Amino acid sequence: MQSPIEDIICGKNQQKKGIINFDQMKVISSKVEKHDPSVLMVTSIPAGKSVGMITAELAAAIVLQGKRVLLVEGDWKKPSLHEWFHMEQPDGIHQEPLKTVFPTFLPGLDVVLANNSSRKPIDIWLSPSFRQHIASWQETYDRVVLSAPSLHSGVEMELLAEECREVVLVLQRKDKTEDIRKIQAKLETAGCKVIGVVYQQ
Numbered sequence: 001m002q003s004p005i006e007d008i009i010c011g012k013n014q015q016k017k018g019i020i021n022f023d024q025m026k027v028i029s030s031k032v033e034k035h036d037p038s039v040l041m042v043t044s045i046p047a048g049k050s051v052g053m054i055t056a057e058l059a060a061a062i063v064l065q066g067k068r069v070l071l072v073e074g075d076w077k078k079p080s081l082h083e084w085f086h087m088e089q090p091d092g093i094h095q096e097p098l099k100t101v102f103p104t105f106l107p108g109l110d111v112v113l114a115n116n117s118s119r120k121p122i123d124i125w126l127s128p129s130f131r132q133h134i135a136s137w138q139e140t141y142d143r144v145v146l147s148a149p150s151l152h153s154g155v156e157m158e159l160l161a162e163e164c165r166e167v168v169l170v171l172q173r174k175d176k177t178e179d180i181r182k183i184q185a186k187l188e189t190a191g192c193k194v195i196g197v198v199y200q201q
Contacts, residue, residue: 052080
């Protein structure tokens with residue numbers, strides 16, 4: 001089954017379509033909803049813009065179950081959610097990071113984009129305001145989904161994992177078993193449980 005938002009996001013660019021199977025997203029989203037509402041993270045071993053697309057697809061699948069979802073850009077060094085949704089990246093000079101929520105073309109799905117803040121991502125994730133935003137979002141939305149940086153980003157992925165209870169891993173067939181075990185161990189140390197795996201086509 002094709003995603004209901006894939007045509008809108010990708011337009012006529014056939015090369016960007018088919019990154020994942022939307023039926024796979026539906027299965028994972030049903031697993032997500034069997035757990036108590038919490039903050040969910042999507043991450044990968046190698047970096048890549050496709051993680052943002054897959055996170056958006058998963059958020060859309062949850063929305064189609066009648067849930068209200070907030071999608072949050074967690075990769076501030078290489079943000080991509082604004083590109084997938086054809087939005088301008090916010091100017092961060094006069095804006096507090098994570099403060100502005102934007103609606104998307106899919107009812108029930110809102111997004112927090114990375115802005116051009118001069119602050120380092122690590123400082124944003126370590127700040128008390130980040131935890132305050134998480135608590136506020138959970139009161140407003142049925143599910144909060146973070147598009148996180150990759151394992152190779154270092155400590156940033158681990159900091160985000162500490163604020164999440166569940167994670168979906170995006171893997172490629174060429175990923176090494178050693179790297180998969182390494183990322184799983186880091187996530188479990190942070191108290192973040194792997195509840196699903198997406199293999200890129």
